């Protein structure tokens with residue numbers, strides 16, 4: 001299960017829940033009242049129930065016998081979730097290579113390294129118009145056409161169900177394709193084929209992933225006292241009210257190393273907005289890793305500004321692995337396990353940061369597996385959606401990213417070079 005540890009939080013959560021019960025219930029009611037309303041972008045709530053799409057993805061996977069490598073071309077919500085789950089859950093049966101950039105050298109190195117006859121290219125774009133994605137796709141398409149007799153078998157498209165240039169291209173060329181449902185926004189799409197398809201090739205337990213996400217859906221509908229996303233949304237909200245403008249997501253798991261980056265997009269792009277009165281709202285999500293950042297950012301967290309809510313994500317169980325007697329090394333904890341070290345460091349960090357005066361709590365996962373990651377990611381989507389209601393913002397659009405795109409295209413239409 002996913003648990004909440006508030007031993008070092010520094011405030012009485014039960015009392016706060018009582019004080020904020022009305023606002024939290026109103027937030028939940030307001031959100032659910034829009035369920036099913038076109039344009040509400042709440043379709044992410046249904047993805048864990050969509051076993052038909054899961055079956056279609058698996059049928060497609062079973063029909064592809066040539067792939068040793070899968071190039072996943074996409075950016076933002078079309079990449080970050082897939083990358084996070086692939087790092088944590090992928091079994092490497094097919095090597096997955098994310099392309100979420102436009103840097104020439106790594107692109108050329110990847111093209112040189114892969115065999116087009118053994119490569120599947122998964123191009124993902126909800127809009128079908130993203131400059132970085134279409135540029136990289138053109139590059140890999142050209143590579144496939146030159147390197148395989150049947151390039152169409154080596155491309156699979158995930159995009160809007162009916163609209164956009166990528167959907168038209170897939171239809172015109174008769175390509176295999178999947179859909180990001182109309183009512184699912186990019187940063188909420190990880191449990192759609194955006195994430196399911198690469199995971200099907202690398203060998204993750206997709207049923208467990210969706211089962212965990214269904215559990216998050218069930219918890220989100222529970223009464224307040226048992227409602228994890230309403231509780232954590234309240235903790236994020238109270239931190240904002242205290243003037244803590246930074247929310248740190250610190251994963252104590254190497255397999256979860258890309259989950260913080262996925263959370264950063266989810267939180268910042270959903271909540272960094274103008275509210276109904278035009279006020280600028282939002283806290284800044286900061287990615288961190290444990291124990292790595294005990295040797296880096298923790299210095300700032302301990303002695304820098306007390307402007308942070310710090311959330312640790314910690315697995316409770318893992319495979320047994322004992323620290324052996326070191327050959328002549330100073331007393332290196334013989335007999336303790338690596339999990340003992342991981343948990344001691346996480347709990348020590350939580351205590352040290354609380355002593356400094358930061359707000360700190362821990363989300364515990366029984367273990368890092370498909371079920372718990374499905375639960376965690378869906379939980380964080382619920383937390384974000386509830387916060388959008390509390391802060392009076394639309395957590396499902398992203399008008400702020402459009403200007404940069406327009407300016408980039410204007411430059412490229414001129415000469416593009418950095419001046």
Ligand SMILES: O=P(O)(O)OC[C@H]1O[C@H](O)[C@H](O)[C@@H](O)[C@@H]1O
Pocket residue numbers: 075076077078124125126127128129130133186187269398401
């Ligand atoms: O999936 P796409 O339409 O290619 O969009 C990819 C990303 O770029 C957009 O500009 C938004 O910032 C993101 O929310 C989105 O995930």
